[in-house]
Amino acid sequence: MKKFLILVFVSMLGGIIALSAYLFFFNATAPQAEQVSTADQPYFVPANYNGDAKTNALIHAESPNFVEAAENSIHAVVHVKNTSIVSNPATFQDLFYGRQSQPRTQVGTGSGVIISPDGHIITNNHVIAGSDKISITLNDNRVYEARLVGTDEKTDIALLKIDADEPLPSIQFGDSDTIKVGEWVLAVGNPFNLTSTVTAGIISAKARDLSGRNSQSFLQTDAAVNPGNSGGALVNARGQLIGINTAISSQTGSYIGYSFAVPSNIARKVVEDIIEFGDVQNGILGVSILNRNSKEAIDKGINQIDGVYVSNVEDKSGAKKAGIKEGDIIKKLDEITISKFSDLSGYLKTKRPNDVVNVEVLRDGTLKTISVKLSKTDIVSVDFIDMKLQNLPDLVKKKYNIKNGVMVTDTENAFLYKRLGITRGTVITGINDMAINNIEDLAHFKAQYGDDVIDNIEKLKYIDGSLKEKEVYFTENR
Template identity: 45%
Template sequence: MGRSWRRRGSPSPLATRAAANSIERTVEMQRSTEMTDLQAVRSTPRRLASARRAVTGAALALAFTWTTVSVSAPMPESFSGLAEKVIPAVVMVTSTIRSESGRAQDSADMPFNFPKGSPFDEMFRQFRERQRPDRSPAEGVSLGSGFIIDPAGYVVTSNHVVAEGRDILIKLSDQREYRATLVGADEQTDLALLKLETKDKLPYVEFGDSDQLKVGDWVMAVGNPFGLGGTVTVGVLSARGRDIRSGPYDDFLQIDASINQGNSGGPTFNTQGKVIGVNTAIASPSGGNVGIGFAIPSNQAKQILAALRQNGHVERGWLGVSIQSVSPEIARAMGLDKANGALVAQVVPGGPAAKADIKVGDIITGFAGETVKDVRDLPRIVASTAAGTAANVELWRDGGRRTASVHIAKQPAPDKQASAQRSDRGNDEPEGQSSKRLGAKLATVTPELRRQFGIKDGLAGVVVLSAEQIDPRREHLRPGDLVQKVDGTAVSTPAEVDKAMEGSGARSRGAVLLQIVRKGQTTFVGVPLA
């Protein structure tokens, strides 16, 4: 972590002494760990002891190989100076939540699910009451973290910490408290900007360049896990560009500095004390920290917060398409050398893409001069393009490249209407025709099949009754899929499917591209031929 390794020749006496010192430090570290984790040893002695032996062995091996490497960025001896510098600008964010049922509700950002009457349940109940003693019995408290970004009193936090709340209260590390108003929020990136109601001189921190942070670099998270204000944890940047399926603009930093419920909205710093991420989520089977946390990169956050400060909301560009990823099978079926780009699954009538003659089945490989490597790239690039801007779109269609010119529109409000649920399947399986090359049993659409699989009236195609030889590592057909086109040719019977496959050149490519409707959504599947 933070080290650059290269091999050298025979170890020098100085390197040998360094190795000995490193071993001594390792042994001392082990002793310290055994003392601080005493309670954990009592509860799980075998597993923890074996883990320690593994860690100790690894550390000794590292100390031994110290003679053949050089260290370019050693671990800081202490983070105390950095913590002392930034903690004053990190705040606790509290907002009151009104319960529609008349009972107090507590934010999901706090784990108030201890057994009723247990010591922990009582402790957190008392803590909540101390934080907001004026709340009524029908109100709950949302607790999170935040940080001040300029002397004027602007505070960054997570949208989900304040979205459902009112009476927002900010508490600094020196115990000063201020009321805050919501300047703006962006649900799609889970960011919110607050303004403190004060003329006092306030501490603040600045954003750094998240693009300069490298995997393995040291980071420090500060926040209020479980309401424990001013908590500092240290780790490294574990990975970049994580997609956790929280929205179309996912591009998270993954860190192993411990963050828990209550850290949401708090900052992650680099070793220079600059904010390089806004903590927003954790991956955990239990709800507690397991060393996998996610932060919004500072370079993305800066753009969103600037828009919130200026307009109170974020305006994004809109292309008017639904897209999906390009699997290796889809790429092969369409004659692409590599599985990259974004496949157009739907085109909104009257939208910018429709006006530019972008069609369902096109693969978008570039937009406004930027390469679209995968399906995640396009939404971010389009969103950052101002409405009214003319942009060239690079497409792959019918085995060749072409360019379309599109005028980007303003993104409309997201559709909050829930999609209709698919009706339950019947118990009796209708007869169908097997397609060995597809590894599936197919049938012509009937009223009974429409009811069984929830297929809308007016949609034509061939229903998949069962799918054989399904490889979970690949795109494949599923029961209930409605196959509408085979390599661009419309089909309505199993016989037409076979005929379309024979004349499409799929045999030479080894894969066929199917346009299907799955759970009401048009999508594409590349199927390797049996």
């Protein structure tokens, strides 16, 4: 017991000595600690900082707010249901027992945009193609049966009409020509059969052509668009319609980063033409443009020009009459800058025959502005036996070393394409025993026989990629 008390005493004594030594040295170094504390310290802002009204207003002003745009558009975007009756493919058993395949109902869905309080609705042609019945569901779940007013396959725009008992919410058209790359937009539609859905993004590019034939002029955006959005609205930050969502770029069928919309100026012109004329009225300049990636453009050193190079001017066209010449570089149409052919074709799709367009061209280093009255398409092209043909550009005449003929620019004639290889770029030089010099000769032949024109073609002369003239004789079994 005595040893234990001695051990406790020694421990307490050691603790007292250690504490005394610590206090002695701490007090001796205290002034140095005060000097260190005078250095600059970092400034911390609390997470729940509430600044003054001016600072808060600036923060909110810099953040995009799409509430008003969404409210202005979401009730005017509708769900489009396309019902069609199709036949099931015949099975081996059907063929063996001589049974007919049973028809079935096929349903497709998409979106649409109400553009007038009386019930006119824009959608995509591919949303309603082949339909036997079209029904429209509004955002408040009211359902109406719609009738097809008209459609344009080239721009993929269709116009529908429903009859409601009261004025419907509609979207005001915006000017798609003035929208800028980087500007905020909303995509409003019905993806995956959901009710109206809003996604946000920016304009990624303008005048995009997905066909590779310079026939399209889409607005490109990174707002999320998925199956079911087709025919829906692309609106600007003010809630104005600046595009009809049409396509996505995807390897999976769903959105992966980019989507494409028909510009509102094109869609608006198409539906106005359908309402007023029953079909689309196309106005053309009457010029051919040299592809900047072609060998000839590279040889001429114009593959990197700022504008589009005129390689040919059609006779009797507005461009020819106004004085536009081969070699001119088109820089602007009105106030729209032209840097590629899809810029030019996209703007012209908003115009009609006899509209006047101010064309700014660069000629011999000097800028000129020339007013051109747009021509009708039948001035420079003609539809003939399910083909579209135009007069020969000078470049083709030189290439084939010929002076007469017309060139196929598009074809839906499966027989001529599959059996004979007559496709885009083929030159038709003769029908029966008549030489074809230009599209006027085709127009006269077509007028002579009317609906029986194809039955009166016995022989066709043409030149294909082999550069050799060929003849084909048609029989009654063609």
